[in-house]
Amino acid sequence: MFRLAQETADDWWxxxxxxDLCFAPGREALSSYRLRDGVPAVEALSLVARDEQDILAGAIRFWPVLIGAEKALLLGPVAVHPTHQGEGLGGLLIEDSLARAVQENWSRVMLVGDAPYYRRFGFEKLDNVVMPPPTNPDRILGRELFAGAWQGVTGDVHSVASG
Incomplete structure (x- = not known):
């Protein structure tokens, strides 16, 4: 059993x-991190999951980005502590946060990730959206939160700080 809550400043470290435990060293050198520089995470969607002993078991964050002039959410990172992997916690974090994104009137969400994993949550390859290099275009995935939300949205992804 997990308790989900909005991430607070006390959770940050x-x-x-x-x-750091779940991802390779140098994770902050990835292009997706450049889109986050100087931009606060979307607080209402950034969640932590704690187990029965109140130990952090998982976390998910979202960031606002622009594709051309269109706003989108950038999902990531999402991580589950190795002792809780395989228990469905990653899926719970993703689905709960996306439901909250709908309530917050976000239209679209994207990520850079493994299509076979994220397909089960409704993510599909975005052919006309370009992440900063070096990003494998096959790993750029998106999901509509409202019908037609990705229709006509094309171009380079850039930070809201530069937009």
Whole structure:
């Protein structure tokens, strides 16, 4: 059993330690991190999951980005502590946060990730959206939160700080 809550400033170091544990060294050199520089995460959608002992078991964050002049959410990172992997926690974090995104009137969400994993959550390859290099175009995925939300949205993804 997990308890989901909005991430707070008090969670920050613990969440960062989880990301360090779950991802390769140098994760902050990825192009998706450049889109986050100087931009606060979307607080209402950035969640932590704690187990029965109140130990951090997972976390997910979202960031606003622009594709041309169109707003989108950039999902990531999402991480589950190795002791809780395979328990469905990643899916719970993704689905719960996307439901919250709908309530917050976000239209579209994108990520850079493995299509076979994210397809089960409704993500599909975005052919006309370009992430900063070096990003494998096959890993650029998106999901509509409202019908037609990706229709006509094309171009380079850039930071809201530069937009």
């Amino acid at each position: 613990e969440v960062e330690a989880l990301y």
